[in-house]
Structure formats: C-alpha cells, structure tokens
Amino acid sequence: MQWRYEVASLALRGYGCTTSRPQLECEAEEYLRSFFDKWNEEELDCLLCPVSPLPAVWDRSDFYTVNGVLLYTSLYNMLGCPAGTLQYGRVEREDIYKARDSVEPGKHLRRGLMYAEQLDAAEGLPINIQVVAKPWEDELAMGVMELLEARS
Structure with a gap:
C-alpha cells in the first residue's frame, strides 16, 4: 500500500x-x-457509481473537464479498491432534456453549456457504470458486475 x-x-x-x-x-x-x-x-457491500459525468468527452474539451472526468475513477484507484466498469444502457433523448434542465444559470455556466452541447450529440451513446468494492473484495465486485451484465 x-x-x-x-x-x-x-x-x-x-x-x-x-x-x-x-x-x-x-x-x-x-x-x-x-x-x-x-x-x-x-x-x-459495494458502490455503484458513474464512470464520468458525460458518456464521452470531446477531444476539444478543456483540461478541467477531462480531469473532472478522471476523478470519477481515479479516487477508487488511490483508495486501493477493486473496481470495474460495464455498459449499462444508452443515452436517451429524455436524459438529454434532464441534463440540459440541470444547468444552473451563472454557476459554471460555460462548462454547463459545453456539457449540454456534448450531450446533444450523445443520444444513443453507451452509458457505463462503475462497480467498486472494498480492498481485497475483488470477487464481490466481479460478481456484482456479472449480475448487472445479465440484467442489462
């Protein structure tokens, strides 16, 4: 460690x-x-988390956006937790409407608008989730991932 x-x-x-x-x-x-x-x-027993706030990050995204996405997974690496990701659905038009409605005027507006713009092109993209277990409980994480994969 x-x-x-x-x-x-x-x-x-x-x-x-x-x-x-x-x-x-x-x-x-x-x-x-x-x-x-x-x-x-x-x-x-374990955590189910998003892999990132966006289904995919554009290649022209700024440094802070890319780093913000990495934080969703790197935290558990730093904690020594076994984790894995799997596809669990796709972006639907309703998801895009909800995300656009969540942009708060004046609060990180530029980034929020960029997310909204990226989401407009995201319909149909896969959404991944992350399964995280406590250190040394790799089998639990894998078992939960298998159950989720069977249900998706």
Missing part, C-alpha cells in the same frame, strides 16, 4: 502543494480511515 502514498504525494506536488511528504502520508492515511469507516457505518 505504501506506493499509493508516493503517487499521491507526487500528484499533489504537481498541483503546487508544498506540504511535506510525511504530512501528506498522514493525511492520506486519515482519509482512507474516514472513507472506509463511513462505508462500514453505512453497511454497504
């Missing part, structure tokens, strides 16, 4: 963080503890 902290330290330093590595390791350990304490408190 030690390698995750080194990767996290380097990643955070890339964002201009000046905190020392030992302090970052302590913070990462505390985050891990609080994350899994909450997971256990909720008595969840």
